[in-house]
Amino acid sequence: MKPLNKVIINKDTSFNPIWIMRQAGRYLPEFREIRKNNPNFIDLCLNDTLSSEITLQPLKRFDFDAAIIFSDILMLPYGLGQKVEFEKKFGPKLGELNLNEISNIDEIDFVEKVHRVYKAIKKVSSNPDLNDKNIIGFVGAPWTLLVYMINQKSPKNNLKKDFFNDNFLINRILLIIEKFLKVHIKNQVDNGANIIQIFDSWSGLLEEKDLPNYVYTPTLSLVNFVKSLNIPVICFPREIKNYKEFCDIVQPDAVNIDYNVDPKKILKDIKIPVQGGLDPKILLTDYENLKKEANKYLEIFKDHPYIFNLGHGILPETNPEMVENLIKIVKDFK
Ligand code: 1CP
Numbered sequence: 004m005k006p007l008n009k010v011i012i013n014k015d016t017s018f019n020p021i022w023i024m025r026q027a028g029r030y031l032p033e034f035r036e037i038r039k040n041n042p043n044f045i046d047l048c049l050n051d052t053l054s055s056e057i058t059l060q061p062l063k064r065f066d067f068d069a070a071i072i073f074s075d076i077l078m079l080p081y082g083l084g085q086k087v088e089f090e091k092k093f094g095p096k097l098g099e100l101n102l103n104e105i106s107n108i109d110e111i112d113f114v115e116k117v118h119r120v121y122k123a124i125k126k127v128s129s130n131p132d133l134n135d136k137n138i139i140g141f142v143g144a145p146w147t148l149l150v151y152m153i154n155q156k157s158p159k160n161n162l163k164k165d166f167f168n169d170n171f172l173i174n175r176i177l178l179i180i181e182k183f184l185k186v187h188i189k190n191q192v193d194n195g196a197n198i199i200q201i202f203d204s205w206s207g208l209l210e211e212k213d214l215p216n217y218v219y220t221p222t223l224s225l226v227n228f229v230k231s232l233n234i235p236v237i238c239f240p241r242e243i244k245n246y247k248e249f250c251d252i253v254q255p256d257a258v259n260i261d262y263n264v265d266p267k268k269i270l271k272d273i274k275i276p277v278q279g280g281l282d283p284k285i286l287l288t289d290y291e292n293l294k295k296e297a298n299k300y301l302e303i304f305k306d307h308p309y310i311f312n313l314g315h316g317i318l319p320e321t322n323p324e325m326v327e328n329l330i331k332i333v334k335d336f337k
Contacts, residue, residue, distance in 0.1 A: 030320070048119075061326075062133070064323065077095055181224055
């Protein structure tokens with residue numbers, strides 16, 4: 004059995020597997036080297052030779068228990084024909100969203116645009132060195148994708164003023180997103196992904212009254228879909244105020260927590276396996292502090308099925324040596 008499945012399915016508490024969000028990325032010099040010569044980020048994700056190599060980079064250095072495929076949640080709008088670009092120091096920049104156009108996209112058009120992501124997963128999953136590792140496929144949650152597609156850039160500062168103006172449009176787009184997320188998930192699984200993580204990076208932007216329509220209902224539909232494929236599903240409803248309510252309604256197989264929540268409260272409230280929590284900024288401090296903070300999570304969850312991870316993606320300025328230290332701390336704990 005794969006390490007994450009032992010925890011998620013068997014509820015094994017005798018060890019804590021570890022992987023980290025954005026483990027394939029900018030903190031690694033070998034990634035920056037490839038990135039330097041590949042200025043177009045989407046093209047890089049669609050280059051299955053390079054994207055499979057980037058996926059493997061952190062596993063060559065470190066004893067992680069899972070590979071997460073090098074791609075992006077914004078491959079979905081890209082596959083639907085919306086323009087997606089990444090600008091240095093600015094982040095994602097999306098083109099105008101045309102409902103007529105995305106309504107006319109069919110599954111074949113979509114898969115044709117993104118099939119190289121699946122080819123990369125196939126390459127990674129058929130690598131015998133990864134036989135005892137999980138291969139994590141992922142998608143953005145419908146709400147988070149809706150945010151990028153309508154807002155056309157990161158909502159870091161705020162959502163467009165007229166974001167919620169056209170309810171009809173929003174609900175139509177949500178249904179289209181949900182339909183193609185299922186296509187995207189199915190193809191990742193068919194090519195060897197054996198866990199799916201759903202990233203809802205912007206669920207914290209919503210008021211409580213809007214959660215059922217934008218988060219709970221569409222995410223539940225995806226969670227049920229992944230379960231129907233007999234694959235575990237991990238949800239990350241980042242900065243949601245009520246993780247318990249989310250878990251009660253959406254019922255993922257495991258939940259990733261962000262670094263603002265109190266792990267003791269999570270332990271009390273949540274029965275399903277937990278992943279993550281450590282603030283990525285801790286990796287910018289020193290060994291002693293890292294040990295203290297990592298041990299806090301390991302202690303709190305010592306009798307609860309727990310996958311070690313961060314409370315958000317690793318920061319680009321992280322020293323890879325600190326990742327090495329973290330893995331050792333986690334592996335030596337039990
Ligand atoms: O070199 C670069 O400039 C590219 C940086 C980068 C990388 C390495 C982006 C742009 N995406 C990725 C890869 C990526 N994105 C992965 C790969 C696998 C791994 O984890 O190693 C994953 C899982 C994602 C997921 C993703 N993309 C999320 C969800 C997680 C999160 O960070 O909240 C989101 C919101 C995105 C959008 C996105 N893509 C890239 C950036 C910088 C962003 C965030 C922009 C913003 O702040 O809104």
